[in-house]
Amino acid sequence: MFAASLQFEDMGNGNSTLDFILLGLFNHTRAHQFLFGMVLIVSLTSLVGNTLMLILIDRDQRLHTPMYFLLSQLSLMDLMLVSTIVPKMAVGFLTGEKAISPAGCGLQIFFFVTLGGGECFxxxxxxxxxxxxxxxxxxxxxxxxxxxxxxxxxxxxxxxxADGLLQAVATLQFPFCRAHEIDHFFCETPVLVRLACADTTLFEYAMYICCVLMLLVPLFLILTSYGLILSAILHMRSADARQKAFATCSSHLAVVGLFYGATIFIYMRPRSYRSTHHDKVVSAFYTIFTPVLNPLIYSLRNSEVKGALRRCMGQCMDLCKD
Incomplete structure (x- = not known):
């Protein structure tokens, strides 16, 4: 479906190709090789951390509550997000194979928007x-x-x-008659739209409205909820109750601030204020670094998760002794 909808026209020589070229996040300098290694370590830590959260929540009966069920879905989304973006980036850097088919590009857009939009709600x-x-x-x-x-x-x-499917299909309907090199490390809608040779004004307005619905409406609900929570906490008489409520809610607010700050920066800025370099750095932040922070924030500040981890490790040690 994606491949059939995409045509490139090289205006200079009349040739056509069906592949995009991802220029990537790093060059092959020593500094960038070090940064690439750090990204791989962070990505592996994210995969391990989110997988561990899923296992703990599934195995420990004490964590079978709505709060931890929702947290397990957050870990699943982050796990899938890292798996969607990092492998292709790593292959491109290590092998030099930077081409990505229209179908592959469409799938990256679909999964990225699906997971990002789903995480908002x-x-x-x-x-x-x-x-x-x-x-x-x-x-x-x-x-x-x-x-x-x-x-x-x-x-x-x-x-x-629904948002991921609409954005993937709509984006790849445009004719791409400029150079088909994407100055990014994955296919992201705002970056890909810049390569289109058709008028994308209507699509950009529609995408902006979609971002308002997908980002600002959930953000309004979150701020309203935490405004009411803060009011309730301030009226609590017990210092221990206030401390526990603050500890639980501050973890969630930290995740919200990191995720929404980066996403709004990418998707809701006017085109005149956009910079390819800044977009790549911010995209790396919320596709690679934010997913590793979620399990760390929730586990390090949550006694129930730490207790579940200790019980799981104790069970593993008992099995090893047997």
């Missing part, structure tokens, strides 16, 4: 869960039922998938 669902837990603790088991938790999770995946 998932973070909103997590903020609502924390609002109910802090502001309505006695009614929490009724208000945040397993059915509602599942519905919010499926809704996040569905909305992300």
């Amino acid at each position: 998932l973070l909103a669902a997590m903020s609502y869960d924390r609002y109910l837990a802090v502001c309505h603790p006695l009614r929490y088991p009724v208000l945040m039922s397993p059915r509602l938790c599942l519905q919010m999770t499926l809704g996040s995946w569905f909305l992300g998938t």
Whole structure:
């Protein structure tokens, strides 16, 4: 579907090709080789950390709650995001094979937007869960039922998938008559649209509106939830209760700030303020570095997760002794 919709026309010599060329994030200087090694270490740490979170939440009955179910979906999205972006980037750097087919480019756009959009709504669902837990603790088991938790999770995946499919198909419908080199390390819609030789104004307006719905609406819900949470925390009489509520919610706010700050920077700036170099750096931040921070933030600041990790390690040691 993607391949059939894409045609390149080389205006200089009349030749055509069906492949994009990803110029990548790094050059082959010593400094960039060191940075590439750091990226690989961070990516592997992200894969291990998010996989470990999934295993702990699945195996430990104490973590079978709506909060940790939503957290498991966040880890799954981050795991898939790193797996979508990093392998192709690493292969291009190590082998020099930088070509990517239209189908491959379309799939990168689809998975990237699906996971990014889904994470927006998932973070909103997590903020609502924390609002109910802090502001309505006695009614929490009724208000945040397993059915509602599942519905919010499926809704996040569905909305992300719909946005990803629309952006992938719409982006690859344009004719690309400029040089088909993408000055990026993966196929991202704003970068790819710059290569189009057709008028993309209408599409950019539609993408901007879509970003408002996918980014700002969930962000408004998150800020509203945490505004109500902050008000409730300030009225708590118990210092221990306030400390526990702050610890739980500050972890979520840290994730929200990192994710939304970088995403809004990429997708909601006017074209005149965009820089290819800045876009690559910020994209690397929220596609490679943010996923590794999520399990670290939630595990290091969460006694229940640390307790689950200790119990899991104890069980593993017992099995080794047997």
